[in-house]
Amino acid sequence: MSLAADIAVQRGSLHLEVAFAVEPGQVLVLLGPNGAGKSSVLRVLAGLLPPDAGLLVLNDAVLDDPSAERHVPPHERPIGMVFQDYLLFPHLSTVDNVAFGLRSKGVPKAQARTAALGWLHRVGLVDYAKAKPGDLSGGQAQRVALARALIGSPELLLLDEPLAALDARTKLEVRADLRRHLSEYQGATVMVSHDPIDAMALADEVAVIEQGRVVQSGPPAELARRPRTDYVARLIGLTLLAGNAEGMQVRLDSGASVAIADPAFGSVYVAIRPETVAIYPAQPHGSPRNVWPARVASATPHGSAVRCDLSGPVPLTADLTATAFAELGLGPGSEVWATVKAHEVEVYAR
């Protein structure tokens, strides 16, 4: 019971060749720059773009097998898809948009509407049932699109940059919502994004795609710790820590606490970028900031920097210049002090 994809497509000058698998209940994020071929992969999974070669299997059903001339058309696939700009049908009300998939399956109108209202209730938009998509905000439209995709209980959920069209503030809120819905969803999810925070916050597995190829894949923390290419290192270096915000500090699940610059409350994520972590051989004193003892667990050079994986009360990833790394005489096992300024800690709702 899972998705297994091994597909090749020629799109203009871009030759796309990727392979991955997703288990039910798991979220795979395809991360990469624009034009890397992420969206084409999603279109192949949806059946909107037949692959030139390969094999696509969803829960023991072969969806694409060009060698056997097998291609299941999109409307016969058990999928739900959220498009980048949502593509809510402008002529239909919100409730009819959500009911669309059930109506396609021949569910009677009244029954489909009742189910759609239930879903609108779940995404907190039942008051907007009669509104037209044009009257919804970006965040609301995203939630309607998600409800529309999930109502048919698809075996595979496809999300194409579901947060890209939102402004920064809405994004935080909608990302937290999306996370909740994804954790309740039983099927496999494949999401395309260019935003590493989406990947860190939502993914069980990340596959980084560059120029049509998967350059590295694995759990997000693993990718952050051991980036295999410069691109991956730049893309997903941040350390993500779960905790509970109590005003000006966040109590981590591990017991340690992190000072933050703006007050926050409740269940949050703390994100720390590796370039904001400073390393000292002895405990530093001075301006108020986060200071933790740490041990260098591993060090991987990439470009002119060295990425250090630090263990301790607050596990961190730090980027040092090669010179600094050498001057400090660091190596695996070195005991150091790590500091991060409070205003360089990002906080967002879990």
Added chain:
Amino acid sequence: MRNATAGTRIPLALLLPALVGFAFLVLPMVGLVIRAPWSDLLQRLAEPQVGQALRLSMITATIATAVSMVLGVPIAWVLARSNIRGRSILRALVTVPLVLPPVVGGVALFMVLGRRGIIGSWLYETFGFSLPFTTTAVVIAETFVAMPFLIISVEGALRAADARFEDAAATLGAGGWSTFHRVTLPLVAPGIAAGAVLCWARALGEFGATITFAGNFPGTTQTMPLAVYLALQSDPEAAIVLSLVLLAVSLATLALLRERWLTRR
């Protein structure tokens, strides 16, 4: 779009021909209004042959528009969405009636559907009926001439519409036909409406193909334009009255279209 700077004078070499052209386009209509027998207009409008011709014109133009929609929208869809081979040739063929002199269209219809025509002879031998000189022939002639207007308009609307909505419908389990009537059709409805109005106006004014293929029989095939032409020979005032009616209908059509175009966004 930015207008020319405020002080710019219109060059005389452009202004003069523009004025002459404007007068040329507007004066005939003014003349029609001036010469109209306003005093006994109502009385003349009430004459049976006027009502008869008007009713026939309205009915045939409406049926021709309906037929054009039923056949033309699918053609437009094939032209805009499918990738069948020879699509550009198909488009060229479909638009031929747009530039073809209507009389030639009438003759062509005669060759195919006339009693001795390719299909017409078979119709006559099998069912014993012949199309030319019937009201049906009027509808056929009008459809032949007017349908390309609808096709062009709807194809343009389909090309302008975002085809990704159709992708979205497909991922929601909607097959081709379901997607077409639940998503595509509502999205291009304004384009279809505009095309239908154009088509109807063209059908209403149809003369050449109609008189060639359907003849000029009061009550069955004598539409307004034919009645105008005939009246001009014997009773010019009647011709003016009929023309005024057509002018009024045309202006109403234009107003309807402008409304459409102005309120589209």
